[in-house]
Amino acid sequence: MAEYREALIRIAKKISKSSMSIPMDANGEPTNTYIEYLSLLFDPNDAKIVQELEVFPKNMSLTKLSKHLGKDKQELMDLLDPLSKKGVVFKMGKTYAIPVPLEIFDMPFMIKEVYGGKNAKKLAELSRKFFEEEGYYKIWETTEDGIPRTRILTVSEKIVPGHEIIPLDEVYTIIEQNTSFALVPCPCRNRFEIEGNRKCKNKYPIHNCILLGAFAEKVISMGDPVARRASKVEVTRLTQDTAKRGLIHTTDNFIRSNILCSCCECCCVMLAGLTRPGLDNPRAIAKANYIARVDKRACTACELCLTRCKFNAISIEKTSIIDENKCLGCGLCAVTCPNNAIKMHRLEREKMPEEQIYL
Numbered sequence: 001m002a003e004y005r006e007a008l009i010r011i012a013k014k015i016s017k018s019s020m021s022i023p024m025d026a027n028g029e030p031t032n033t034y035i036e037y038l039s040l041l042f043d044p045n046d047a048k049i050v051q052e053l054e055v056f057p058k059n060m061s062l063t064k065l066s067k068h069l070g071k072d073k074q075e076l077m078d079l080l081d082p083l084s085k086k087g088v089v090f091k092m093g094k095t096y097a098i099p100v101p102l103e104i105f106d107m108p109f110m111i112k113e114v115y116g117g118k119n120a121k122k123l124a125e126l127s128r129k130f131f132e133e134e135g136y137y138k139i140w141e142t143t144e145d146g147i148p149r150t151r152i153l154t155v156s157e158k159i160v161p162g163h164e165i166i167p168l169d170e171v172y173t174i175i176e177q178n179t180s181f182a183l184v185p186c187p188c189r190n191r192f193e194i195e196g197n198r199k200c201k202n203k204y205p206i207h208n209c210i211l212l213g214a215f216a217e218k219v220i221s222m223g224d225p226v227a228r229r230a231s232k233v234e235v236t237r238l239t240q241d242t243a244k245r246g247l248i249h250t251t252d253n254f255i256r257s258n259i260l261c262s263c264c265e266c267c268c269v270m271l272a273g274l275t276r277p278g279l280d281n282p283r284a285i286a287k288a289n290y291i292a293r294v295d296k297r298a299c300t301a302c303e304l305c306l307t308r309c310k311f312n313a314i315s316i317e318k319t320s321i322i323d324e325n326k327c328l329g330c331g332l333c334a335v336t337c338p339n340n341a342i343k344m345h346r347l348e349r350e351k352m353p354e355e356q357i358y359l
Contacts, residue, residue: 007047008038011098014055020101020149021139023130031134037126040119041088041108049079056090056097065096085222087111105131105140105269109187110209110219112226115194124194132279137272141284147353150270151286153249153260155331159290159344169288169329171239171249174212174257181230182216183238184209188267199266208242210235210260235260246308248330253286254353265310275310286352288329290344294320298341305333305342 012030016022023031042050052068053060066073084091087107090099099107108114108123115123130136142148156172175181186209192198193206210230211219219227230238239249242262250270251257261268265275273281292313299319306314313326314333320342322333329349334342 004039004044004047005035007044007051008035008042010051011038011042011047014051014053014098015101015104018055018101019143022101023134023136023139031130033126033130033134037123037130038104040123040126041086041104041114042083045079046083049076050083050089050098053089053096053098056100059090059092059095059097062094062096085111085224086114087219087222088114101140106187109190109194110184110227111222111224113224115185115190120194121196124191127191128195131269132272132276137269137279137284138281140269141273141281146283148253148283148286150250150261151253151350151352152288152328152330153251154288154290154329154344155243155249155335159331160346169290171243171260172236174251174260175232175236175239177257178212178216179232180213180216181232181235182211182220182227183207183230183235184211184219184227186261186263186267188269189264192267200264204245204247204262204264208238208247208262210238210262212257212260215258238262243332243335246332248310248332250285253350271310285328286350287327288331289346289348289350290329290331291324291327291347291349292322292329292331292333292342293345294322295341295343298339300339300341302338305337308332308336 009030012022012034016024016030023034025031049069052065062073062076065076080089080091080096083089087103088099090097105127114120131140153171153174154169156170159170185206189198189200189204189206193201220229243249247262247264248271250261250263251259263271265271270285272279273284296319301316301319303316305320306316309332311326311328313323315321329344331344334344
């Protein structure tokens with residue numbers, strides 16, 4: 001067992017070198033919670049092999065791994081390929097790698113082969129423990145330089161027109177940039193669903209997380225029954241539906257998006273530092289470069305926008321009042337306003353990083 005634990009620790013330390021790192025204790029070592037979490041993803045035979053791999057984007061060819069371990073190629077493929085179908089080993093052709101921290105954390109709750117298994121509830125409990133209680137949420141959400149890893153997108157229908165360049169803060173622009181789409185369960189809501197304590201169970205659906213481009217193709221190729229290809233028309237309609245339901249659109253805080261999420265205030269790990277009681281991270285997510293503004297002549301103070309705002313940015317006096325310091329620019333208040341009294345106005349607030357910041 002000591003050898004098994006050492007292999008898991010070695011895997012954890014390799015993952016920790018990525019930007020998102022892992023939960024660490026006061027001595028800079030992987031927490032026991034995280035090691036236990038990895039033990040549910042890799043059995044002793046798995047860990048013995050996986051510990052020799054590097055973390056993506058570095059990879060190792062099957063030939064090199066075979067020579068390094070003195071093992072038959074087919075034997076290694078028989079072990080690694082099932083792990084790649086679970087998303088806990090990255091496979092490209094005949095090369096393999098350990099996935100980035102984001103995938104180690106989220107993929108078990110996107111892939112039915114994992115979340116449908118006997119360890120699902122324990123995985124959910126452990127991931128919530130190290131995310132919340134051990135403070136991993138701050139590293140997950142924000143870099144050491146204070147840059148959010150994800151950003152809010154604005155509901156496009158309610159943007160005041162007049163900009164020659166359509167900014168990357170708009171949902172439809174993200175969709176138009178891509179040709180490949182995959183629908184998978186939201187790992188955040190699914191995590192709480194599996195644990196049995198999802199607060200939004202009767203309010204929001206689970207199966208509406210959209211993967212984009214190469215990431216979509218990768219997950220589709222895994223062959224899991226819950227991951228399916230979708231058309232541009234379908235995902236556009238889906239984003240319209242989720243916005244009306246009250247879910248917030250978010251994506252990578254980077255010029256090339258890999259995912260388009262519809263996030264709730266109670267389960268989402270990207271919004272957690274702003275919306276979940278007991279957690280505190282003012283830079284959990286980047287604001288959209290839009291802000292809600294009210295036409296006081298049209299507003300009837302019906303309070304619908306007040307109930308839809310996740311960030312306590314709205315108050316009601318004679319009309320709705322927007323606190324521009326708290327408004328993140330999602331547009332949920334605007335999209336269902338019965339009097340069309342709220343519109344989203346361009347306001348430069350967040351510069352988008354030029355380099356990917358979660359690898």
